[in-house]
Amino acid sequence: MNVTTPLEKLTPKDFASDQEVRWCPGCGDYAILKAVQKVMPELNLPKENIVFVSGIGCSSRFPYYMSTYGFHTIHGRAPAFATGVKLANPDLSVWVVTGDGDGLSIGGNHLLHILRRNVDVQILLFNNEIYGLTKGQYSPTSRIGTRSPSTPSGSVDYPLSPTEFALGAGARFIARGIDTQLKLLPDLFLRAYAHRGASFVEIFQNCIVYNDNVFADFTDKTVADDHQIHVTHGKPLLFGKDGKRGLRVKPGSFDLEVVTVGENGIAEKDILVHDETSRTLAQLLAAMRPPNFPMAIGVLYCNPVAPYGDRVYQQIEEAKAKAPAPGGLNALLRTGHTWQVSD
Amino acid sequence: MSTTANVKVESDRAPRQILESAVVRFAGDSGDGMQLTGGQFTLTTALAENDLATFPDFPAEIRAPTGTTYGVSAFQINFGGRRIKTAGDEPDVLVAMNPAALKVNLGDLRRGGLAILDIGSFTERNLQKAGFKTNPLTDGTLDAYRPIKVDISRLTLESVKALGLSQKEALRCKNMWALGLIYWMYGRERTATTKWLRAKFAKRTDLADANIAAMDAGHAFGETAEMPSDIGGFLIPKADIQPGLYRTVTGSEALAWGLVAGAELAGIQMTFASYPITPASTLLHALARLKSYGIVTFQAEDEIAAVCAAIGASYAGSLGVTSSSGPGMALKMEAIGLAIGVELPLVVVNSQRAGPSTGMPTKTEQSDLFQAIWGRNADSPLAVIASRSPSDCFDVAIEAVRLATKYMTPVIVLTDGYIANASEPWLIPDVNAYPKIPVAFRTDPEGFHPFLRDPKTLARPWAVPGTPGLEHRIGGIERDYQTGHISYDPANHQKMTEIRAAKIRGIARDIPLQAVEEGEAKGDLAVVGWGSTFGPITRAVSNLREKGVRVSHIHLRHIWPLPANLKELLEGFDRVLVAEMNAGQLSTLLRAEYLLPIEGLNKVSGQPFKIAEIEAAIQSRLGK
Ligand SMILES: Cc1ncc(C[n+]2csc(CCOP(=O)(O)OP(=O)(O)O)c2C)c(N)n1
Ligand code: SF4
Numbered sequence: 001m002n003v004t005t006p007l008e009k010l011t012p013k014d015f016a017s018d019q020e021v022r023w024c025p026g027c028g029d030y031a032i033l034k035a036v037q038k039v040m041p042e043l044n045l046p047k048e049n050i051v052f053v054s055g056i057g058c059s060s061r062f063p064y065y066m067s068t069y070g071f072h073t074i075h076g077r078a079p080a081f082a083t084g085v086k087l088a089n090p091d092l093s094v095w096v097v098t099g100d101g102d103g104l105s106i107g108g109n110h111l112l113h114i115l116r117r118n119v120d121v122q123i124l125l126f127n128n129e130i131y132g133l134t135k136g137q138y139s140p141t142s143r144i145g146t147r148s149p150s151t152p153s154g155s156v157d158y159p160l161s162p163t164e165f166a167l168g169a170g171a172r173f174i175a176r177g178i179d180t181q182l183k184l185l186p187d188l189f190l191r192a193y194a195h196r197g198a199s200f201v202e203i204f205q206n207c208i209v210y211n212d213n214v215f216a217d218f219t220d221k222t223v224a225d226d227h228q229i230h231v232t233h234g235k236p237l238l239f240g241k242d243g244k245r246g247l248r249v250k251p252g253s254f255d256l257e258v259v260t261v262g263e264n265g266i267a268e269k270d271i272l273v274h275d276e277t278s279r280t281l282a283q284l285l286a287a288m289r290p291p292n293f294p295m296a297i298g299v300l301y302c303n304p305v306a307p308y309g310d311r312v313y314q315q316i317e318e319a320k321a322k323a324p325a326p327g328g329l330n331a332l333l334r335t336g337h338t339w340q341v342s343d
Numbered sequence: 344m345s346t347t348a349n350v351k352v353e354s355d356r357a358p359r360q361i362l363e364s365a366v367v368r369f370a371g372d373s374g375d376g377m378q379l380t381g382g383q384f385t386l387t388t389a390l391a392e393n394d395l396a397t398f399p400d401f402p403a404e405i406r407a408p409t410g411t412t413y414g415v416s417a418f419q420i421n422f423g424g425r426r427i428k429t430a431g432d433e434p435d436v437l438v439a440m441n442p443a444a445l446k447v448n449l450g451d452l453r454r455g456g457l458a459i460l461d462i463g464s465f466t467e468r469n470l471q472k473a474g475f476k477t478n479p480l481t482d483g484t485l486d487a488y489r490p491i492k493v494d495i496s497r498l499t500l501e502s503v504k505a506l507g508l509s510q511k512e513a514l515r516c517k518n519m520w521a522l523g524l525i526y527w528m529y530g531r532e533r534t535a536t537t538k539w540l541r542a543k544f545a546k547r548t549d550l551a552d553a554n555i556a557a558m559d560a561g562h563a564f565g566e567t568a569e570m571p572s573d574i575g576g577f578l579i580p581k582a583d584i585q586p587g588l589y590r591t592v593t594g595s596e597a598l599a600w601g602l603v604a605g606a607e608l609a610g611i612q613m614t615f616a617s618y619p620i621t622p623a624s625t626l627l628h629a630l631a632r633l634k635s636y637g638i639v640t641f642q643a644e645d646e647i648a649a650v651c652a653a654i655g656a657s658y659a660g661s662l663g664v665t666s667s668s669g670p671g672m673a674l675k676m677e678a679i680g681l682a683i684g685v686e687l688p689l690v691v692v693n694s695q696r697a698g699p700s701t702g703m704p705t706k707t708e709q710s711d712l713f714q715a716i717w718g719r720n721a722d723s724p725l726a727v728i729a730s731r732s733p734s735d736c737f738d739v740a741i742e743a744v745r746l747a748t749k750y751m752t753p754v755i756v757l758t759d760g761y762i763a764n765a766s767e768p769w770l771i772p773d774v775n776a777y778p779k780i781p782v783a784f785r786t787d788p789e790g791f792h793p794f795l796r797d798p799k800t801l802a803r804p805w806a807v808p809g810t811p812g813l814e815h816r817i818g819g820i821e822r823d824y825q826t827g828h829i830s831y832d833p834a835n836h837q838k839m840t841e842i843r844a845a846k847i848r849g850i851a852r853d854i855p856l857q858a859v860e861e862g863e864a865k866g867d868l869a870v871v872g873w874g875s876t877f878g879p880i881t882r883a884v885s886n887l888r889e890k891g892v893r894v895s896h897i898h899l900r901h902i903w904p905l906p907a908n909l910k911e912l913l914e915g916f917d918r919v920l921v922a923e924m925n926a927g928q929l930s931t932l933l934r935a936e937y938l939l940p941i942e943g944l945n946k947v948s949g950q951p952f953k954i955a956e957i958e959a960a961i962q963s964r965l966g967k
Contacts, residue, residue, distance in 0.1 A: 017816065019828065048811045053655070056819075064816050064829065069808035071658055072818025073651065074681050080648035084655025084663060085808070087614050087639050092659065092808050110651075113644040312639060319634035329604050329636070329774045337535070338590045338771065339390050 010047065012037040017067045023058060028179035028205035032126060033065055035185035036095075040068075042186070043093065043193055050093045053082045055107055057099035058133045059126035059205070076107025079114035082121050083308075090309040093193070094121040100141040101131045104160055108140075115169035118197040120307035122189070125162055125200070126179075128207035129214050136210030148210075163286040163300060166200040167279065173199040174282060174301040178219055179206060184230070184297070191299050197307040218295040229294040231285060233276040233302070236268060239294050246271035256284050258293060277303045359530060359578040364423025366431030367525060369518075370448045371440030372409050373402060373416045376518040381418025382766075383522060383536045388422045389591050389768045390535055394582040395422040396878060398430030398951065399764045403621065403704045410472035415447045424580035429878035430765065432953040436528070438521050440464060440495070442473035449484070457574070458488045459524065461517065463496030491574065493564070495520050502560030503553040512550065516557035523561025528576050533558060585770055592769040594733040594762035598692060599629035601740025603636055605690075606662050608741065609748055609780035614656030615664045616641040616649040621704040622760035623668045623694040646671035650678040650691065657687045658817075660784060660807035662744060666692035668760075669711055670701065676719045679753050683723045683843065685817045686794070686803045688747035688754075690740075695759040697949045706949025707761035709874050710925035715755040716903045716932070722840050724847040726750070727903040729757040731877035734769040736762065739900065741777060748782045749853070750846060751802040757902065759924075761875045761951055788812030794827035800853075801846035850904050857906035861885055862895030865915035868964055871941075872922050873899040873929055876952055880922055883957035894961050902929070910937045918964055920944055922957055 015037040023029045040050070050068040054060035056075035063070025069092075073081045082096045096114075103111045103125050114121065130148065131137040137150040141162065145154040166174050173195040177188045185203070192199035204215045213220075218227035229239035229247070237247040238261070248270050250257040259266045275281055282301035288294060367384070371377045378399055388395050398419040407414030421431030433453045439445040441464040452458060465480055479485060480492060499520040503513045519540075526533055537555055544551035565576065606613035615638060617627040631640045639661070643649035646667050653663030667675060672693050682689045695711045697703035711718075715727045726746050730739040736758060743754045785791060785804035793815045794803045806813040815827065823830035824838050859869075861884050872880045877898050884896040897912065899905070913919050913933070921930035922944040930943035944960045946952055 019816075046811065048809055048814055051659075051808045063818070066816075067814055069814050070816035070818075071655070071685075072816065072820065073654075074677055074819055077647060077651040077678065080643065080651035081655035081658070083641070083643075083648070084614060084616065084652030084657075085659040087616075087641055087652065088612065088656035088659035088661035088663075089807075089809060109644055110648050113648065312641075316634045316637060316639065320637070323635045329600065329607055332603075332633075332636070333590070333600060333771050333774070334588065336590060337386055337390075338588050339392075340588055341392055341584045341586050343586045 010041045012041060014047070015040040015067050017065050019064050021065050022061065024209050026208040027058070028128065028207070029059055029062070029126065031179045031182055032124070032185065032203055032205060033062065035182055036124075036189060037066070038182075039186040039189040039193075042190055045093055049091065050095070051085055052095045052097060053078050053085065054097040055099070055102035056133065057102045057131070058207075059097055059099040060102055062097040076102050076105070077110055078102070079107065079110040079119075079123070083114055083117070083119050086119055086121060086309050087312065090120070090313065096121050096123045098123065098125050099132070100125065100127045100129060100162065101139045104140045104162060104165065112165075112169045115166055115171040115198045115200060117308040118170070118172060118305060120196050120198070120309055122192045122199045123201065124189075125202050126205040127162055127202055128205045128211055129159075130207050130211035132207050132210055143214075161286065162202045163200070164283070167283055167286060167301065171200045171301070172197045172303050172305055173299070174286070175199070175201045175299045176204075176295075176297050177201060178204045178215070178297065180219065181297075188299065191302070195302055195304055197304050218290045223290070227290040227294050229296050231274045231276075231296055231298040231300060233274055233299065236271040236273050238271060248272055256288065256293070276301055279303065359576045361578050361580065362423070363425055363579070364421060364427065365436065365529070365577065365579060366419065366421045366434045367436045367438070368417055368419040368434035368448060368451070369438045369521070370415055370417040370444035371438075371518065372443065373404070373407055373414045374409060375416070375440045376515070377416045377418050377440070380518045380522050381420060383539065384525060385420055385591055385766055386539075387526065387531045387535050388420065388529075389589065391531060392581040392584060393422040393424060393579055394427040394584060394768065395420055396427045396430045396767050397421075397765050398761065401705055408472075410441060410443055410469045412443045412447050412473055415444050417444070417448060422579065424582045426582070428882040429951070429954060432955050436525070438525065440517065440521065442469045442475055442479070445479060446473045446475065449488070452488055454487045456488055458485060458490045459521065460490055460492050461495035461521070462492045463494040489574070495561075498560060498564065499557050502557050506549050506553045506556065508549065508553055513553065516554050519554045519558040520561035523558035523563075524565050526558070527562045527565030530576055530578055533562060584768075587770045589768050589770055591766045592734050592737075593625070593764060593766045594730065594736045594758055595625035595629050595764070597734050597736035597769070598626055598730075598740050598756075598758065599633065601737035602630070602664055602690065602744065603633060603638060604737070604774050604777065605741040605744025605780065607774070608777055609662065609744055609782045611748075611782055612637060612639070612661045613664060614639045614641065614653060614661040615666075616643050616652040616656070617666050618643050618646045618649045618671060620646075620668045620671045622696055622763045623666050623671070623692065625763055626666045626692060626694070646674040647678060650675040650689075654678060654682050654687055654689055657682070657689055658685075658807070660805070660809070662688060662690070662748070664690040664692070666694065668694050668696045668704070669698045669714075672711060672714060673718075679725065680719045680721065680723045681819050682753045683719070683725055684819050684822070686751040688751055688805070690743045690747050690754050690756065692756045692758065694763045695757060697947070703949045705760060707759045707875065707951060708924050708947060708949065709757070709759060709876070710928065710947065711757065712873075712902065712925065712928040712932070715757055722844065724844050725752055725903075726754045726847060726850055727757060728754065728901055729874040729899065730762060731874060731898060731900070733762055733765055733767050737772065741780075742900070745780045746850060748780060748805075749802065750800055750850060751805060752847065757874060759875050784810065785813060786810055792825075792827050793817055794822055794824065796842070801842060801849060848904050851907045854901045854906060856908045857897060857899065857912055859912070860896040860898045862888060863893070864895070864912060866893040866895050867916070868894045868918045868920060868961060869897050869913060869916040870894060870920050870922055870957065870961060871897045871899065871913070871929070871933070873902055874923075876922050876924065879952040879954045879957050882954045883961065886954065887958060887961055892961065892965060894965070899929075905936065910939070913937060913939055913941070918942065920960065920964055922952060922960070924952070
């Protein structure tokens with residue numbers, strides 16, 4: 001990677017485009033945009049090396065509001081475009097912005113495969129559990145019973161968990177954040193950027209118009225402490241107002257349980273310590289839901305392996321080294337059986 | 344099979360009949376190695392400096408139950424001392440390795456043609472599997488032909504007995520026995536095939552030995568008078584071929600090399616993204632082997648991802664190329680619409696097959712012409728070109744790269760299953776003799792906006808990520824003519840729609856005027872074709888012209904936009920007949936564009952046109 005240091009330190013403002021932002025007032029997308037613009041200078045990259053690629057949806061308008069390179073593509077296919085961009089130029093820092101409908105409904109296949117291949121991109125999935133742009137139909141992450149124009153009696157199909165999907169697809173970096181947590185989000189994005197390979201970040205995003213407060217069960221101030229656990233590698237999995245509640249493996253099972261330090265003989269040493277390299281733990285954390293469990297926020301999993309592009313280009317370099325092509329294409333056309341026809 | 348004279352070649356027991364050309368079809372079970380046999384015969388024939396054309400015809404099933412008619416695989420070759428334009432209307436010689444192969448292919452054999460039959464495989468059970476109620480060897484089925492009944496199975500086993508192979512392995516050498524006999528029949532050298540077998544079975548020298556022994560035994564069978572005495576060998580003189588270095592090439596190979604050459608001439612990297620589908624996969628396979636040329640190939644999760652990745656690659660400054668066949672093309676269209684909207688270069692290769700839906704994957708058709716020109720939502724023009732033969736794919740691929748990069752547009756290349764798989768001798772071109780394709784990425788931020796157009800070509804600049812000062816956003820939402828920003832302005836959409844159309848229409852100024860392939864530029868009848876109908880049309884037209892018929896042949900490479908002079912050219916003929924393997928797509932297009940009374944000759948059987956079919960159509964139109 002040829003990383004050149006920009007001459008002057010850029011500021012978040014330098015990453016805002018001159019386009020008027022057209023999300024509904026109060027939409028969670030604003031906060032995420034702000035967090036992304038805040039983290040950009042920290043990447044220490046020349047602006048021209050950053051590309052935002054998106055699909056279709058409210059969230060997918062994102063690239064228009066960044067002053068970097070941006071490609072607003074078609075519904076669900078952003079991961080495939082991003083893969084092509086990375087194949088053509090592995091030096092670019094590519095950020096995919098997608099929604100729960102875009103990434104998990106029409107584009108589920110592509111999301112699956114970009115994660116499986118471990119293409120070196122950052123994927124920010126704005127989960128608002130609804131189709132915003134098409135005016136509020138339920139989405140694959142909508143909870144059962146969601147009333148929407150297409151499900152007036154409530155949705156009857158079970159929702160999908162984006163992080164569990166990503167784990168199943170073989171993702172090596174999985175994180176979760178909340179739109180309003182402007183302090184935490186930039187750190188998550190930095191971690192995602194630092195991870196070489198596909199980095200998957202699910203962001204709970206409030207759609208104030210079609211699904212307002214759908215995450216209130218763990219984001220509302222009154223319940224946040226008890227219904228969120230912020231996980232940090234190497235730190236015990238503690239949460240709650242006084243930091244006394246914690247997670248441990250329920251004796252005699254493969255499940256987690258919530259315990260309280262100081263109660264029933266539970267000491268801090270009984271609490272699980274977060275190991276972000278453990279896939280098993282990531283799976284357990286990703287599956288937790290309020291009210292019985294807190295929602296896990298932070299880097300749930302980070303266990304890097306060589307990204308796809310490395311291996312692609314390694315094979316090309318090996319082929320070039322093994323069979324250098326003196327004479328170029330003309331030589332190629334003349335390999336194999338040829339014969340001379342004389343006058 | 345036209346005879347001119349007889350010659351006596353030393354070591355032959357009878358004089359060899361001199362022929363101008365001949366058509367041989369090898370047919371057997373999918374597992375009988377008929378394609379390999381045909382490939383070897385093609386190579387050897389090319390080395391003997393005959394001109395040739397081939398037609399591999401294999402089933403869609405990978406391993407159909409042995410002995411069934413739907414498991415029959417065939418390979419036809421037409422070769423001669425004159426220019427060969429098609430794989431031949433009807434075989435002069437049919438090699439049938441089992442009853443099913445006889446059943447499927449006998450109807451095509453020329454009356455009086457030779458049927459070489461492995462009677463060792465004509466068992467009760469095989470006859471039944473092939474659906475014969477009585478034995479065709481004895482019931483008169485073969486009366487109109489000259490059957491040569493040989494127990495190839497037994498003779499093969501005998502020829503390899505010394506090598507101690509299993510019965511199964513030994514029997515698999517049958518195809519080489521048959522090839523050896525045909526080699527004798529046409530006085531061919533066996534050295535190239537011997538060499539090939541040695542290389543192929545480098546790790547199993549016993550198998551190499553066995554195959555060579557079987558081939559030699561088949562050859563000796565012909566030589567040592569075991570053949571019926573009235574069947575001697577043939578001799579086909581060398582063709583009058585332009586001097587130079589030759590090789591055989593299939594359409595897929597020529598396309599792969601042409602794309603690599605195009606990218607090289609343009610000085611850009613190529614990223615090829617595809618998803619397997621018959622008969623397009625061979626292009627992916629060919630390019631995947633060219634890593635040492637810096638080609639990036641990507642087997643995507645589906646055709647949508649493949650085209651999207653190719654567009655992403657073009658966006659990032661590589662030449663994005665994708666390929667597929669009918670059903671996959673349908674999936675790609677939304678993304679192609681985006682490439683039209685954001686005006687990025689893209690080459691899309693469609694190896695057409697018979698449809699609709701899955702249709703007949705291994706059979707050929709030209710029915711995606713409308714899909715290519717119009718098959719997207721909204722007014723979404725792009726360029727469409729078509730290749731006429733395997734070797735023509737090389738130049739067509741280079742032309743596609745030229746148009747895509749110069750006009751910042753997707754270009755659809757139409758080829759078909761026949762061209763993709765068929766092979767022909769090719770005078771190997773010098774890539775350095777091709778004009779360079781000038782491609783310049785925009786680097787100057789001064790006055791830049793992403794939809795600033797070149798006043799001549801109307802193409803926008805190619806400004807790739809990584810270029811300082813050109814950071815910009817593009818996308819599928821309509822773009823402002825002046826700034827490239829999102830615009831829902833009605834007048835702007837009108838203007839942008841018109842400019843996109845004008846850009847593609849303008850390509851007509853940058854392509855050669857339509858020439859007449861054969862015949863005068865005026866006359867009683869013009870036969871117009873495109874794509875792989877080239878061979879049968881030229882042969883039919885030249886045959887009739889020799890008889891004094893005033894017919895001409897016009898063959899299109901550029902389908903959209905059409906060549907600037909085409910209307911005028913067609914107006915010079917009393918009648919225009921469009922011969923194509925669809926229900927009338929080019930004829931409809933030409934009628935709509937030119938308001939001329941154009942007629943169609945349409946064939947959709949999954950098989951290429953026969954020369955005789957086109958001759959008959961011409962004669963019936965001209966009342967001769
Ligand atoms: C091929 C195609 N089908 C359907 C649509 C319509 N469409 C646009 S956005 C969208 C759903 C967006 O939902 P989501 O991804 O959750 O994004 P949000 O708007 O909520 O941010 C749909 C169905 C489309 N643009 N293209
Ligand atoms: S509809 Fe919802 S998601 Fe879309 S912009 Fe408005 S608030 Fe945001």
